[in-house]
Amino acid sequence: MIKFSYYNELIPVRSTGEFLLYNIITGGLQVLDNQLGQTVAQLVPQSGFFPAAYPSFEEELIRLSNLGFFVDSSLDEIATYQQNYHESQLRKFTxxxxxxxxxxxxxxxxxxxxxxxxxxxxxxxxxxxxxxxxxxxxxxxxxxxxxxxxxxxxxxxxxxxxxxxxxxxxxxxxxxxxxxxxxxxxxxxxxxxxxxxxxxxxxxxxxxxxxxxxxxxxxxxxxxxxxxxxxxxxxxxxxxxxxxxxxxxxxxxxxxxxxxxxxxxxxxxxxxxxxxxxxxxxxxxxxxxxxxxxxxxxxxxxxxxxxxxxxxxxxxxxxxxxxxxxxxxxxxxxxxxxxxxxxxxxxxxxxxxxxxxTYVSPYSFTFDTEGTIHKCWETIHDTNISSGKKVFGTWDQEDFRKYLDYSRTTIHPTCYKCKFNPVCEGLSCAYDTINMLDEGRFPCTAWKSQLPSYFEKMYNLMLEEGDKVAIEAPKAAAHQTHANK
CATH class of the missing domain: 3.20.20.70 (Aldolase class I)
Incomplete structure (x- = not known):
């Protein structure tokens, strides 16, 4: 049995009756005709199904499954993403x-x-x-x-x-x-x-x-x-x-x-x-x-x-x-x-x-004018919110354990459950995230509210002026900081 991926976005294209199917984890994008899109929409809430139960679309459903848009019905996708994230965190030392x-x-x-x-x-x-x-x-x-x-x-x-x-x-x-x-x-x-x-x-x-x-x-x-x-x-x-x-x-x-x-x-x-x-x-x-x-x-x-x-x-x-x-x-x-x-x-x-x-790597630091070590650009002006360590000794990774243990998957239950967690640039700045959550606010990515309308807009533009639009493949962002300079 398979199920609709938790990380999918199914977007109706009102001008054509088609649907866009996008997966946040894989970055895959498919255009579905109206009949297939309507069928997929009916499968979204189901906990599991067999493609053979939909003979008219069996081949297409298997193809979409092979592309990652449907996953094994027993798979806990959030836990799998969290595990993969933590494994990558553990490898950062080597x-x-x-x-x-x-x-x-x-x-x-x-x-x-x-x-x-x-x-x-x-x-x-x-x-x-x-x-x-x-x-x-x-x-x-x-x-x-x-x-x-x-x-x-x-x-x-x-x-x-x-x-x-x-x-x-x-x-x-x-x-x-x-x-x-x-x-x-x-x-x-x-x-x-x-x-x-x-x-x-x-x-x-x-x-x-x-x-x-x-x-x-x-x-x-x-x-x-x-x-x-x-x-x-x-x-x-x-x-x-x-x-x-x-x-x-x-x-x-x-x-x-x-x-x-x-x-x-x-x-x-x-x-x-x-x-x-x-x-x-x-x-x-x-x-x-x-x-x-x-x-x-x-x-x-x-x-x-x-x-x-x-x-x-x-x-x-x-x-x-x-x-x-x-x-x-x-x-x-x-x-x-x-x-x-x-x-x-x-x-x-x-x-x-x-x-x-700068925050989570054991090999990245910000140094202020007095030799105090910071783990964020945003604290360089204030020694009181630095790491408390100075450069007049030797490096020890344990000096920065609380920074290295930052995890976007466990920082808050709401963030843990959010399907946009893997692409949330708001969570990338640990210093901002922690401060915002302490104030009861969330550093949500704009994609959370804008993805459907933006994708529909760009698809329509591609249909109207195909020679003027290029698809930019998703990639991993090399996040630094938002410092206003």
Missing amino acids: DNSHIGLTIGTTITCNMGCPYCFEVIKPNKSLRDQKVVEGIANYIESMIQKAPVKKWSSLSIIWYGGEPLINKEAIRQLSAHFIPLCEKYNIPYDASIITNGILLSKENWFFLKENKVKDVQITIDGSKEVHDVYRPLKSANGKNYEKIMENLSMMPLGINANIRINTDKRVAATLPQLLSDLQSYGIWPQRFREVSVKLAWLRAYKDADIADMRFMTQEEFFNTEHEFSRMMIDKFTNWPGNANRKAPKLKWKFPEKQTDCA
């Missing part, structure tokens, strides 16, 4: 060979963004040579002691505050970590999260010299909103225009991700922002090196957010979709695109989520 470090060079910032923690916390910078050497020695002790046969990579994210305010920390720590990776034959890469104000020609080449290959820069909409949401602390000097000028000077060998923290006010200015990026020769002219992505704007606790117009998850989900269409139109109408293939709107699928490595 199979996870990546070292991920986020290093706060300073908490000082030249901006006073009302939704960020810099406006409410004291300013500190990493200047103590003992801390610099302590960070490097701590990681070398981990490389030597951990049960990993071969490390796959060591990645550093330079973070703040505005990390370029304290370039010397980047210089000194790079001078430790690059030779350390050469010594142990570990591939090295580095990136930086910066507001872009200090990205002068000199600093671009400083980053290249220190092997920084990726830059994240936040621009919150066009000038009229950006300069309000991300004001300079000094009244003098250009803000929005300065960032644009600096981005236009980005040298070859570096990639930039322009992050747009989005609320309703920011969303209204997105067409102007794209026009400005084009006028400065940033995007689409450099589309191979520059990506432009929206982020759901949220704020730190106690931040001054009175003038902001936050979106619900559902509103942001729809805004993302419309922004994708906006970018395609912009790219298509760009004169430099004359001899290129027209881009297609991607039909996105829910991504299988991994938990934030």
